[in-house]
Amino acid sequence: MDKSKPAYGQACTHCYKAKCRCVRTTSGGTCERCLRLGKRCQPSGSLRRRNVHTAEESDARISRLEDKMESLLSAMQSFIGSPVPNGHGISSHPTHLDELSVSTTSNMRLGEPTFAGDSSATVSPNPNPLFLSPNHPEFPHVPWPDQADERVAYFCSRMLPYFPFIHFTPDMTSGYLRQNRPCLFQAIKTVTTFSTQERQVQVEQLKRLLFTSALLDVQSNIDLLLGVLTYLAWSTDAFLGRADLVSRLMMLAMSLVYDLRLFKPSSPDVQVMMTITQGRADDNSQNPDDETPYTVLERQRAVLACFILSSNISSHLGRQDALRWTPQMEEALQVLTLNGSCPSDRLFVLQVRLQLLKQNADHVRQQDDTDSTRTATTSSASAPHLLYAKALRRQLHELGASFPPDLQQIDILKTHAQYVELYINQLAYSISRDCLALGHTVQGAKSDTVLGFQRLECLWQSVENIKTWLDVFYAIPCSKLVGQPFHFWSQMILNITLLKYLSTLQDPEWDCQAVRNTVDLVSTMDCMLQKLDQTSKEPELQCNDHLLTYLTKLLTKCRQWAEARLNMASRGMETPCQNDTTSHNHHIPDLDQIVWMQSMDLGDDQWFDSVLSMPTFS
Structure with missing residues (x-):
């Protein structure tokens, strides 16, 4: 028998808790593990007897403990970290639960708990001071x-x-x-x-x-x-x-x-x-x-x-239709408008109204797409659609005038309103463009000049909408940007995408330089990158894989593309050609038919290479 190994139940306290073999030194005063780790080797307080339960009872007990362990691990994964008394952020750093679960599960399978005081357990530091690990010594008993x-x-x-x-x-x-x-x-x-x-x-x-x-x-x-x-x-x-x-x-x-x-x-x-x-x-x-x-x-x-x-x-x-608007939904909106029990309903009602105008514009576009597949006689219905787009823009301006100035989220409403007007303008642009292409008449008279002017007016109004959206975006406090919903960031990407098209549109009647003088594409990217960088310093975003990290990558790539493209244009390597229908910036696509946005994967470098490949200089 190996005398260096103590009898069962006589391992030192540290080796017992760590489930390690306790090997005595030649002097017998301490064990090799405690000597190596510089710990005080203390014998167990009492002898531990072998389990005398039957195999069936032991298996049942282990099964119950394993079930409890799974529930505990699930809770730990659900509620990672605990707040300090003045903390306001959310933990965004891993706490190495996988390592913890392996060692703890191993101990629980033997029916013996892992003690918080086990000095052999590894506690991963949490770099976020707002939320500390459940094992942190300052907060050892904070409830979930x-x-x-x-x-x-x-x-x-x-x-x-x-x-x-x-x-x-x-x-x-x-x-x-x-x-x-x-x-x-x-x-x-x-x-x-x-x-x-x-x-x-x-x-x-x-x-x-x-x-x-x-x-x-x-x-x-x-x-x-x-x-x-x-x-x-x-x-x-x-x-x-x-x-x-x-x-x-x-x-x-x-x-x-x-x-x-x-x-x-x-x-x-x-x-x-x-x-x-x-x-x-x-x-x-x-x-x-x-x-x-x-x-x-x-x-x-x-x-x-x-x-x-x-x-x-x-x-x-671009994969499915929106939920159709019904009279019951209009009734619900009226009820919320008149209800005064919830102050936030004021903002929500206006958001619904704005989105309804956008959806009405989308309905017109779908009708116009259907009409364009018919004969030339019936396709002249595009003219009433153009008038309806103007009516939608007028309704939007009336709604914007009703925004309560005391609303705390007024800046969010303003960005939403600019997005809706941008959508309506692009609808009117596509309708007038198609009318010109097919030689349609408006109110029985040939009016290529009127349609051409309306088309350019829609494009320039889009430039103004983008500029206003960006100005409001820059003014939003960084603390507000963190909690913005999905559609806010989708609008941001859409504005940048359309600005790219407007800044490089190859059309003899369009002044790209005037666009750049109003909203310079490269400097806009710089300002937005600076804003996202400032926002990324918010306490809850102290990690390297939050959404703004990926949006920063997108804007950086877009800036590189824009700088290379504009340098080519300044060197005369791109010549606008009226008949160049193959040019990728010869026309502006519908806002909800931009394919690369529908396949977006900001975490995949191959996606960036395929979408934002740099133009060649040869």
């Missing part, structure tokens, strides 16, 4: 719900105000959400995780929860709908090559709107048919006796939010 409350509070104060489609009451704490709104709770945890790598862990948990609720359990409830809408509103997937997920979740949200009868309650015929065929009434129908003013407004906000998101995602991805 405090972290969840911090995330919910951050979401309500720093993100939701810019797209307020949910009204949080004081009693809607993290505990309440975890118990009554698990999908919404998980979605909030996901969107308040700014590190892309860490967010993926939360996304997978959210996907499993949504899959189980929507498909396995075949549920349709307001929690499921709000969870999907919350994730879509602040999702970064469309920028990182995961447009498929965005598209499918949007379709899920739209199907839930129909399943929940948010447009109108089920008819008596539907109720009878459900009872006959399935032995029960329609579970998704709303019982008036169960409704409260809060639940009514909650559903109305949800369906209107679904309309906005479907409209934005439809334009960005």
